[in-house]
Amino acid sequence: MVQPMSPSLPDGVVPVPLSVDLVLLTVRDDQLAVLLVRRGIDPYRGRWALPGGFVRPGEDLADAAVRELAEETGLRHRPAHLEQLATYGTPGRDPRGHVVTVAFLALAPQSRAPVAGTDAAASRWAPLRDTSTAELAFDHAAILADGLERARSKIEYSAVATAFCEPEFTVADLRRIYELVWGCRLDPRNFHRKVTGTAGFLLPTGRFTTPDSGRPAELYRRGEAGVLHPAMLRPAREHPEQKRPEQS
Numbered sequence: 001m002v003q004p005m006s007p008s009l010p011d012g013v014v015p016v017p018l019s020v021d022l023v024l025l026t027v028r029d030d031q032l033a034v035l036l037v038r039r040g041i042d043p044y045r046g047r048w049a050l051p052g053g054f055v056r057p058g059e060d061l062a063d064a065a066v067r068e069l070a071e072e073t074g075l076r077h078r079p080a081h082l083e084q085l086a087t088y089g090t091p092g093r094d095p096r097g098h099v100v101t102v103a104f105l106a107l108a109p110q111s112r113a114p115v116a117g118t119d120a121a122a123s124r125w126a127p128l129r130d131t132s133t134a135e136l137a138f139d140h141a142a143i144l145a146d147g148l149e150r151a152r153s154k155i156e157y158s159a160v161a162t163a164f165c166e167p168e169f170t171v172a173d174l175r176r177i178y179e180l181v182w183g184c185r186l187d188p189r190n191f192h193r194k195v196t197g198t199a200g201f202l203l204p205t206g207r208f209t210t211p212d213s214g215r216p217a218e219l220y221r222r223g224e225a226g227v228l229h230p231a232m233l234r235p236a237r238e239h240p241e242q243k244r245p246e247q248s
Contacts, residue, residue, distance in 0.1 A: 023147030
C-alpha cells in the first residue's frame with residue numbers, strides 16, 4: 001500500500017521553532033509576585049527568566065505551558081486563570097535563532113514554593129515591587145510588562161481578580177488583590193458597594209470569619225459573572241509605594 005505523502009512547505013519557507021512562556025502572578029506575603037526561574041543552561045545561563053520552553057510536536061499550546069510550568073518549577077496544578085497574552089517573534093530575540101514564543105498570562109492563589117527542575121537551576125516567587133526586570137533573559141522584561149498591564153486592565157471589566165483568592169474569601173481580601181495589582185489604595189466602603197452590587201460577581205456563602213478580635217466578616221465565593229458591568233475602573237494615579245517593574 002502506498003503511503004500518502006506529507007504536504008511539503010513552499011520553497012524558501014523554513015520551519016520556525018515555537019516556544020511558550022508564562023507570566024504567572026500570585027499574591028504572597030501581601031505582595032504581588034511573579035514566578036521566575038534561574039536558567040541552568042545556555043543561552044543566558046544563570047540569568048532569571050519566565051518559565052517556559054519549546055512546544056513538542058502535536059502539543060497544544062496551553063498544554064505545553066502547563067507542562068513547562070510543572071517541569072521547571074514543580075507546580076503541577078493548572079493555574080486558576082490561564083489565557084494567551086501575545087506572540088513574540090522579533091528576529092534576534094533568541095540567540096539560538098529565529099524562535100517565536102506564545103506568552104500566557106496565568107493568575108493563581110498563593111501557591112507553594114516552586115522547586116527547580118529540568119533546565120532551571122532555581123525558581124522563586126519574586127515580589128514585583130522589589131524586582132528589577134532589566135537583567136531578565138531574552139525579551140522577558142517586555143513580556144512581563146505586557147502581562148502585568150493585561151492583568152491590571154483585565155480586572156477592571158472581568159471577574160478574574162477572584163483567581164488570586166482562595167475558594168472562599170472576604171470583600172477585604174478581594175479589595176487587597178485590586179490594591180496590589182493596581183498599586184493604589186481603594187476606599188473600603190465604595191469597593192464593598194460596587195462588588196456586592198454587581199450581579200453575579202460574588203455569592204455569599206452564609207459563613208463568616210472568626211477573627212481573634214474585631215467583627216466577623218462575611219465569606220463569599222466567585223459567582224457566574226464573567227464580565228463586570230459597570231466596570232471597576234482603576235484610579236488614575238498609582239500609590240507611590242507600588243512601583244512598576246524596572247526595565248532596561
